[in-house]
Amino acid sequence: MNNNGELDFFIQCLGLKEQPRNGWRRRGISDGESVADHTLMMLLMMLWKTEGLPAEDRLKALEMVIAHDLPEAIMGDYTPADKVPIDLDKLEPCLQALRYQKTHPDAQRLEDFQAHTEYLKDPALVALGRTAVEQWNLPRPRLEFIFLIGGPGVGKGTQCQLLSQQNTTACFSLGELLREEKDDAESQFKDFIERSFKEGVAVPGSLAMRILRGRIAGAADSGKSIVVLDGFPRSLKQLREFMAEISPKFCTLYLRCAPDVLSQRLETRAQSSSRTDDLDARVRSSRANRFEAESQALITELKKYPFREIDGSRPQNDVANDIQSCLQSMRADT
Incomplete structure (x- = not known):
């Protein structure tokens, strides 16, 4: 059997x-969703909207969603101005814009998408759109x-x-x-988190x-009025999740220290704690150098927002004084 046609189709x-x-x-x-991202969300929404319908009808509805976006593999993305909308296609951009207004605070005219909900007819879609608009306008804690x-x-x-000793600050x-949360007997997530820890799997960002x-x-x-997050974020994904779920505004203090100095400090700490693995020089060196290598992309992204670098190799009181000076400077700049 010659499958060249099918292969060409899927490659396209x-x-x-x-x-x-x-x-x-x-x-x-600049880093917004692709057409495929949009299609996936449309499919999920259609699955939700057609729940309870016969399987054959649900399949037809899903095929309609796919058929709606497939031509864009050849034609490129077409926008609402191209006059090929469907009802879900009005709601999905509103939900996406709701997320982008949190993760991309400098984006322009995202509020325009709230008007999309005015053209929805289906009661379930109207209710979902209304909830999205209400959440859009919710005040956030200052x-x-x-x-x-x-x-x-x-x-x-x-x-x-040291920072948490200030009455206004939580760390x-x-x-x-x-x-x-894992140790809280009343937490509904304790078993899941414990299993994630045991299996070495990251706890989902949403949780x-x-x-x-x-x-x-x-x-x-x-x-x-001030929240300090110790060692956070650890990845670009965590940063995006924080911006979407909590706040798009933050500042970063980066305590910079050479890997060999970090290794020496880990050894000193290991001698007075239960971290016996850090007594091994190879383990210490690996941890220190791994942070240096794995954090570069994150630091590059964080530098797009208020960011200060502090020499963390000095005595803790000197570092603490620098932290206070940097915070005052960043507040003056914003």
């Missing part, structure tokens, strides 16, 4: 993953978020302890929050942000 369809949705680019979002990052042993925990470590968001809300209710 792969282009949908690389075809950007041009409407987002026009609004200043909190100042500070990311305190640096290699292992640089002294992030020590500096967080959180996401790792510690997850461990506390981590839910737990972090709850603690942040508690800090705000108790009168805190």
Whole structure:
């Protein structure tokens, strides 16, 4: 059997993953969703909307969604101005814009997409669209978020302890929050988190942000105005999740320290703690150098926002004084 036709078709369809949705680019979002991303969301929404219908009807509905976007593999992305909308196609951009207004605060005219909900007819879609618009306009707590990052042993925990002595400041470590949740007998997530830890699997970002968001809300209710996150974010994905779920505004303090100094500090810490693995020079060196290598892309992204670099190799009081000076400087600049 000659499958060249089928192969050519699927190769052509792969282009949908690389075809950007041009409407987002026009609004200043250079890394916006692809046509394939849009199609996936449309399929999920159609599955939700057709729940309870006969399987044959659901399949036809899903085929309609796919057929709607397939031509773009050849024609490129077409926008609403091209006059080929369907009802879900009006709602999906509104939901996507809701996310982008959190993750891309400098994007332009995203609020235009709220008007899409006015043209929806189906009651379920109208209700979902109304909820999206309501969430769009919800006030957020007026909190100042500070990311305190640096290699292992640089002294992030020590500096967080010093900062938390201020009445207006709350400090959180996401790792510690997850461990506390795991040990909470009343937590509905304790078994899942424990299993994730045992299997060495990262806890899903949505769950981590839910737990972090709850603690942040508690800090705000108790009168805190500054939230310091110890060793967060650890990846670009965590950063995006934080911006989407909690706040697009933050500043970063990077405690910079050479890998050999970090290794020496890890050895000193290991001699007075239970981290016996750090007594091995190869393990210490690997941890210190791995942070240096794996954090470059993240640091490059964080530098697009308020960012200060501090020499973390000096005595802790000197570092603490620099942190206060940097925070005052960043507040003056914003």
